Amino acid sequence: MSVRRLAEDTVQPATFAFSRENAAWAKATIKKYPKGREQSAVIPLLMRAQEQDGWVTKAAIESIADMLGMAYIRVLEVATFYTQFQLKPVGSRAHVQVCGTTPCMLRGAEDLIRICKKKIASEPFTLNEGGTLSWEEVECQGACVNAPMVMIFKDSYEDLTPERLEEIIDSFEAGKGAEVQPGPQIDRIYSAPIGGPTTLQALPAEKKTAGRARKAPDEEAISVPPANAAKPKTTSQVTNPALKTPATAKKAAAKIAKTEGETTVDKSKPQKKR
Template sequence: MRPTSYRTPDSQGFAFTPENEALARRIVARYPAGKQQSAVIPLLDLGQRQNGNFCSPGVIEHVAAFLGMPPIRVYEVASFYTMFNKQPVGKYLLQVCRTTPCWLRGSDAVTKAIKDFAHIEKGETSADGLFTLVEVECMGACCNAPMVQINDDYFEDLTAESMTRLLQDLKAGLPVQKGSQSGRIGSARQDGPHTLNHLPEGAYPEGILRGDPPPAPPAPPAEPPKS
């Protein structure tokens, strides 16, 4: 049973805004009766976003009260997943991928560019509160290595120069280009297509794109049994 005191800001001073409380109720309603505690992760995410990207003890305790869970169980979830920030972070959380493909493609230089620009080391936040630098493992964009996740967005095909430009633009409040910073489309080859580059214009006959044989003609209708 959900306690009625969850509306009250807890000892850490956090409570959902009325809009987020309504959203939290809609999220909880997605789960079958008796399984509402399964909403703990989306509710922690909601609380963290409301709280400036910081999953504080107040967020954790408020979510626990909202779901009628012992706080320790919510602490266990929050401490397991690295996307919940247990320390305050800057406006821009810079997550540099350091796994092998990104490392081979220059993640060390990208990391150094961030350190030099923001005057921070790993795990630190810049004095102006704008940038926090952390290292993470593969984020699944290896084909566009090296890459950095900044808040919710991926920035790929980075160099020290493009990383520095990106930080300058973020600091100046300018719009930035997400995705590849080298101009390629998605993860297409950097030097253009090497296959399927002489296809005719217009609609293709059925089966041509995969080299399939043309579809078999429909079978004739079965003969009626002779009496």
């Protein structure tokens, strides 16, 4: 696991405060937890701070710790453990997270990374000249069927080609990121098959009649006797179809018992005690 540390003091703001709207949201969120368990709100509060400023600052960590009555080190542990929290400044218009797990790699994620190095910066977590764009490689983002993919803030862009990713990055750089439709960038709906569904569809009337052979009116059904291929060949009286089962005649029963090496006992009569 990589070591995650806070950004240098030179880029850290002196103070942090939630906006009026976010402060009201944070207060309501803390009340959702039982009394004595308010500290469980630390993750949603850190995420809201990141959404407000773009990244989690040292001042934000300390401010949230004060709100929840937690030691600074405890909130720092949470922020540095989860990679969803950005601990350094990221692009103000787009931070591109390229999935680099096996399915995406097999489908061209390396080409997407090359585009990010070309269009943004040669190294991850590095701002471009204008400070508007940054990128990183991340683990699976849960859209393996639509590989390769990237995530920008909360939206995913899937089924990408290098050319399409270039167009998306240019749109965000121009401040038109809201105009880019998230999701699959090809002709498919979410994770549906490419080209649309191919099963559980009604067949056209022509195909229905063509696939069924109609019997001629004068054609008669042919009776085929059952095959004896699987029937075992044996001379045992047990499988002899000529005998009744169970045998009702005493002589037949005695004959079967003698053949099988058994002793015939008539259980219908009381037995004598020896």
